[in-house]
Amino acid sequence: MGLVISTEHLTYTYSPGTPFEKVAVNDVSLTIGSGEMVGVIGHTGSGKSTLIQHLNGLLKPTSGRILLDGRDIWGEGVKIRDVRFNVGLVFQYPEYQLFEETVYKDIAFGPKNMGLDDKEIDKRVHEAAEFAGLSPELLDKSPFELSGGQKRRAAIAGVIAMEPKILILDEPAAGLDPRGRNRILNQIREYHAFTGNTVLLVSHSMEDVANFADKILVMSNAKVFAYDTVENVFARSEELRQIGLSVPQVTNVFHRLLADGLDVPKNVYTVGYAKKKLLRILQGGEDSE
Amino acid sequence: MIRDITIGQYFPGHSPVHRMDPRMKLILTIFYIVVLFFVSNPFGFIPAVFFLVCCYRVARIPVKMIAKSIKPILPIIIFTGILNLLFITGESVIFTFGPVHVSWQGIYTSVKMALRLILLIAGTSLMTYTTSPIALTDAIEQLLSPLKVVHFPAHELAMMMSIALRFIPTLVEETDKIMSAQKARGADMESGGLIQRAKSLIPVMIPLFISAFRRAEELALAMECRCYHGGEGRTRMKQLRYTRLDFTALGISVLLLAVIIALNLIPMPFLDWLI
Numbered sequence: 001m002g003l004v005i006s007t008e009h010l011t012y013t014y015s016p017g018t019p020f021e022k023v024a025v026n027d028v029s030l031t032i033g034s035g036e037m038v039g040v041i042g043h044t045g046s047g048k049s050t051l052i053q054h055l056n057g058l059l060k061p062t063s064g065r066i067l068l069d070g071r072d073i074w075g076e077g078v079k080i081r082d083v084r085f086n087v088g089l090v091f092q093y094p095e096y097q098l099f100e101e102t103v104y105k106d107i108a109f110g111p112k113n114m115g116l117d118d119k120e121i122d123k124r125v126h127e128a129a130e131f132a133g134l135s136p137e138l139l140d141k142s143p144f145e146l147s148g149g150q151k152r153r154a155a156i157a158g159v160i161a162m163e164p165k166i167l168i169l170d171e172p173a174a175g176l177d178p179r180g181r182n183r184i185l186n187q188i189r190e191y192h193a194f195t196g197n198t199v200l201l202v203s204h205s206m207e208d209v210a211n212f213a214d215k216i217l218v219m220s221n222a223k224v225f226a227y228d229t230v231e232n233v234f235a236r237s238e239e240l241r242q243i244g245l246s247v248p249q250v251t252n253v254f255h256r257l258l259a260d261g262l263d264v265p266k267n268v269y270t271v272g273y274a275k276k277k278l279l280r281i282l283q284g285g286e287d288s289e
Numbered sequence: 290m291i292r293d294i295t296i297g298q299y300f301p302g303h304s305p306v307h308r309m310d311p312r313m314k315l316i317l318t319i320f321y322i323v324v325l326f327f328v329s330n331p332f333g334f335i336p337a338v339f340f341l342v343c344c345y346r347v348a349r350i351p352v353k354m355i356a357k358s359i360k361p362i363l364p365i366i367i368f369t370g371i372l373n374l375l376f377i378t379g380e381s382v383i384f385t386f387g388p389v390h391v392s393w394q395g396i397y398t399s400v401k402m403a404l405r406l407i408l409l410i411a412g413t414s415l416m417t418y419t420t421s422p423i424a425l426t427d428a429i430e431q432l433l434s435p436l437k438v439v440h441f442p443a444h445e446l447a448m449m450m451s452i453a454l455r456f457i458p459t460l461v462e463e464t465d466k467i468m469s470a471q472k473a474r475g476a477d478m479e480s481g482g483l484i485q486r487a488k489s490l491i492p493v494m495i496p497l498f499i500s501a502f503r504r505a506e507e508l509a510l511a512m513e514c515r516c517y518h519g520g521e522g523r524t525r526m527k528q529l530r531y532t533r534l535d536f537t538a539l540g541i542s543v544l545l546l547a548v549i550i551a552l553n554l555i556p557m558p559f560l561d562w563l564i
Contacts, residue, residue, distance in 0.1 A: 058469050081475055089473040097470040099495035109492065113475030144499070156475060 002034025002198055003069050003086060005055055005164040010064035012050055026048040026222040027064070032166075032200065037192050039230075040202040043244060047222040048202055049092075052168050055200075056087035085255075086115055092171045094155035098143040099214030103134070106143050110162040128161035131194075133187045149180035153187070160191065167191070168200040173208065183211060208247045210234065210269035216260030218245065231267050250274045274278050299421050305534055306419045311428035313535040317542050318416045325405050326413075328559060331397075333552045334404055340545050341411055350418050358414035359407055360370035363545050366403050373399035426451045430520075431529055444520025452508070460501065467496045 012025040018185040025047045032038055042048045053059045054066055057073050057080045066073050073083045088110075091097070098104035107128055111121045129139060138146065143154055156172060172188065173181040189212055192199045200217075205208050209216055209230070216233040217260040220243045226233050234240075237247040237255065246252070247269075254268040264281065268274045301307075306314075321341075328334055345352050359366070379394025417425075430447030437443055468478065471492045478489045 053469065056473055058472060081477065084473055084475055089475070091466065091470045094470065096500055097467055097474075097492075098494050109471075109476075110474040113477065160475065166527045 001198065004034050005069075005087065005152075005166055005198070006031035006067045007054070008065045008067065009049075010051070010054060010061050010066060011096050012054065013062045014058075015061065022163075023222050025061075026056070028224050029064075030217065030224060030227050032198060035198055036215060037199045037213050038201070038215045038217055039209030040211055040219065041199055041204070041206065042219030042225075042244060046129060046217045046219040048217075049170060051219065052089060052200065052202060054169060055166070055168060056089045057083045058089070081113075084213075085162050086164055087166045088159040088162055088252045089169065090159045090167070090169045090172060091172075092155050092174060093152075094159075094172075095143075095151035097146070098151060098155055098158075101142060102140055102153035103129075103143050103146070105137040107153060107158045107161050110158055114162060124161045124163065125157075128157040131160050131191050132186065133183060136214065149176055149183065152176065152180070154185075154186065156184070164197070166198040167201070168202070170202045171204065172201070173203070173205075188212070206246055207250075207270075208236075210248045218243075220245075230269060234269055235267065290297055295413060300350055300354075300418045302349060302419065304419070306344060306347045308414070308534060309419075309538060310531050310535045311420050311424040312431055313531060313538060314416050314417045314420055315425070315428050315432065317538060318413055320542055321412045322409055325329075325408055325551065326547065327406070327549050329553045330557060331401075332557075333549045334401075334408075334547045336545055336552070337408055338539075341408060343416070344415055345411075348415060348419050350415065354418065354477075355407075355414065362406070366406050368420060369406070370399040370403045373402055373549060389536075422454045423451055426454070427525075427527070427529060444523070448520075451557075454505070456501075458499070459504070463500055464493065465496055467493050469501075476542050 006029075008029050010024065010025055010028040013021065014024055015023045028047075028051060038050070040048050050059065054061055055068070060074060062066045068083060068086065071078060072078065076141060087185050098106050100109065100286060103124055107125045111124050116124070125139070126136070129136065134150065134153050134157060138150065139176065140153075141152060149252065152172070156169070159167065169188065174183050183206060188199060189199065191197075201209070201212060213230060215227065215229055218233060218240070225239075225243060234247045234251055237251065240247060250271050251269055254264050254266065254274065257264045262281070263278060268277060321353065325337060328337060331360035374395045375389045376400045377392065377395035378390050379392030381393040383391045383393065385391075389558070420428075426447045429450070430443050433441065433446070472478070476489060476492055478486070478493075480488065547559060
């Protein structure tokens with residue numbers, strides 16, 4: 001019972017008619033199927049942040065449409081708040097939006113805005129906290145007493161508590177130490193596996209995207225450069241390099257090994273898979289799969 | 290959208306007015322305001338208006354910008370105009386209605402006041418159109434620095450002003466971001482009564498204050514790391530220097546004052562019924 005979200009010729013222009021006019025998203029048409037885990041990559045200023053803010057109706061397209069299960073979200077009879085409850089958006093550095101006295105109340109802010117009753121809110125807050133990896137005793141603390149990573153998880157829980165069918169996270173791991181980073185990304189993976197909801201993960205790290213996503217959306221110069229499976233996107237490594245992006249480091253290593261005449265596969269994106277392949281080659285090339 | 294708000298009204302350019310020393314611009318703006326109050330007969334306004342229009346031409350600021358700067362205070366101009374019109378008692382009464390007398394003197398005074406207000410705003414706007422806020426703070430600091438003798442914190446005041454100006458766009462952007470984040474959680478900021486709306490601002494104001502304090506702390510730390518210790522012994526990269534341009538402008542302004550005083554002194558018996 002997931003939702004399919006799609007855009008049709010979506011275009012957005014900042015400050016039209018002034019010297020600061022800038023096309024941030026240019027004629028983007030794509031469909032994100034229900035339950036998919038999509039990694040979104042692109043440079044700063046490539047339009048990815050603008051694009052995701054369209055998906056939950058924070059920005060209104062200059063032209064084009066956004067369809068949620070086939071219905072135009074700016075069409076007649078569609079409440080934009082309902083769209084926002086269905087498409088949860090976690091901004092970059094979401095810990096800066098915490099404001100309540102306790103973590104519990106802050107997570108409850110979204111569900112409360114949905115008009116749910118106290119029992120349901122309580123259930124959702126606890127579930128969301130668990131998904132985000134926040135231990136229950138933290139719920140009564142002030143959000144400002146938490147550590148950076150905990151704050152980030154509390155803010156993410158605040159969006160998860162609305163139980164959106166589509167969850168969009170803008171660089172959820174930015175600025176965290178490696179441990180906090182892994183923790184958040186693993187939690188997101190678990191959330192995706194458990195709920196089966198659609199997840200969009202904006203990231204600068206090719207490694208993260210390769211590890212977590214099924215499909216990759218590459219934005220470049222306000223346009224969709226590629227939208228395909230991880231394998232197909234990283235197979236275009238030369239083109240990616242030309243637009244200033246890269247492929248995971250381990251993929252580069254394998255491409256070099258290949259160039260040096262070693263018989264290794266080309267489609268290696270994660271360290272785990274690379275290890276398996278290398279061990280097999282070192283052990284004499286028998287296939288143990 | 291909130292980010293479309295422009296702060297200040299500086300129009301970058303390279304005209305002689307732009308190139309003038311900001312201190313001189315500040316002094317001459319005050320001088321012009323004083324001159325406006327010297328005008329005591331209708332002909333005095335002719336050089337005053339002429340002078341200002343010429344300044345706008347030289348600065349290459351479209352004259353229609355004057356209209357834009359006057360718009361916010363239009364209600365005040367109209368209000369004082371009507372008050373003067375109705376309650377100035379003069380001899381050449383046109384008609385009387387209860388306590389209200391409309392006289393030629395009343396009309397004259399209200400037109401004079403309105404004109405004076407318009408020129409005043411247009412004159413000061415010219416300064417802000419042609420001077421960047423930073424240059425203006427520099428000028429204020431320099432002009433107030435003699436007061437340091439009596440322990441007036443001129444440098445600190447100017448520093449606070451420039452920091453405040455510098456952070457306005459940052460805070461606007463931050464507000465925008467926080468509002469979007471709360472809207473994404475279903476916050477409703479557009480509907481409801483006054484109290485409801487004020488309440489709906491809490492989720493925006495609290496994060497905004499926290500971030501402002503955080504920024505202030507970071508900035509203070511960064512300044513300290515670079516050994517900032519107030520204005521004492523501090524030199525500046527852009528030295529303000531009066532040039533021939535500034536003295537020319539001063540000369541023209543003094544000439545304007547002279548012309549207006551001369552016009553005041555010329556006897557004009559044919560205007561007696563009006564003044």
